[in-house]
Amino acid sequence: MFQSGFLGYQTTFMLDFVVCALALVVPLLLYSLWLVKVRRNYLGHKRLQIALGLILLVAVTAFEVDVQLVHGGWENIVARQPLDEVQLAAKISGVRPWLLVHLLFAVTTPVLWIITITLALRRFGKNPRPGAHSRLHATLGWASTLDITLTSITGLLFYYVAFMR
Numbered sequence: 001m002f003q004s005g006f007l008g009y010q011t012t013f014m015l016d017f018v019v020c021a022l023a024l025v026v027p028l029l030l031y032s033l034w035l036v037k038v039r040r041n042y043l044g045h046k047r048l049q050i051a052l053g054l055i056l057l058v059a060v061t062a063f064e065v066d067v068q069l070v071h072g073g074w075e076n077i078v079a080r081q082p083l084d085e086v087q088l089a090a091k092i093s094g095v096r097p098w099l100l101v102h103l104l105f106a107v108t109t110p111v112l113w114i115i116t117i118t119l120a121l122r123r124f125g126k127n128p129r130p131g132a133h134s135r136l137h138a139t140l141g142w143a144s145t146l147d148i149t150l151t152s153i154t155g156l157l158f159y160y161v162a163f164m165r
C-alpha cells in the first residue's frame, strides 16, 4: 500500500501524502490568521497553530524516513517512470535545481516555526492576549507564514516538474 502513490502518478504513498499536507496547510493557515486578526480568537489561533506545527512535523519526518531509508533517495522514485538511462539522467539534472530552491525554504521553516511557537507559548502564557510579546510575535509569525507558503509552492512545483510533466 505504501509503495505507490494515490494521485495517479508514478510516486509513493508518502510523497502524495506530504503533497496533500502542503496544499492543505496554506488555507488552514489563512483560517488561523482570520481567527486571530478578524475574530480576535487568540485561543483558537494558538490551538490551530500548534496542531498545524505537530501535523507538519510528523508528516515531514515520516516522509523523510520513507524517501531516504525505504526508497534510497528521490532519484529512485523518479526512476520509476518509463525512461531510458539518458532520459532519466536528463530528467534528474533538470529537476534538481527546483528541489534545491524548495529545500532552501523547507529547511528554514521548521526552525522558524519551532522558535515562533516556543516563544509564543512561553511569553503569551495559558490565556494568550496581545501584550509585550506582540511585536516580536508579529515579525516571527509573518516570517513563518511566508516561509511555509514558499515551502508549499516550491514543493508543489517540484512535484509537478518531477512527476507530472
Ligand code: HEM
Pocket (backbone or CB within 6 Å): 033, 036, 037, 042, 045, 046, 049, 050, 053, 112, 113, 116, 117, 120, 121, 124, 125, 128, 129, 130, 131, 134, 135, 137, 138, 140, 141, 142, 144, 145
Ligand atoms: C508558527 C506558529 C504561528 C504563526 C505562524 C503565527 C502567526 C501569527 C500572525 C501572522 C499574527 C498576526 C500579527 C499581526 O498582528 O500582524 C499572530 C498574532 C497572534 N498570535 Fe500567533 N502565530 C503562531 C503561533 C502562535 C501561538 C502558539 C500563540 C499562543 C501561544 C499565538 C498567539 C498569538 C496572539 C496572542 C496574537 C495576537 C497578537 C496581537 O494582536 O498583538 N500564536 N500570529
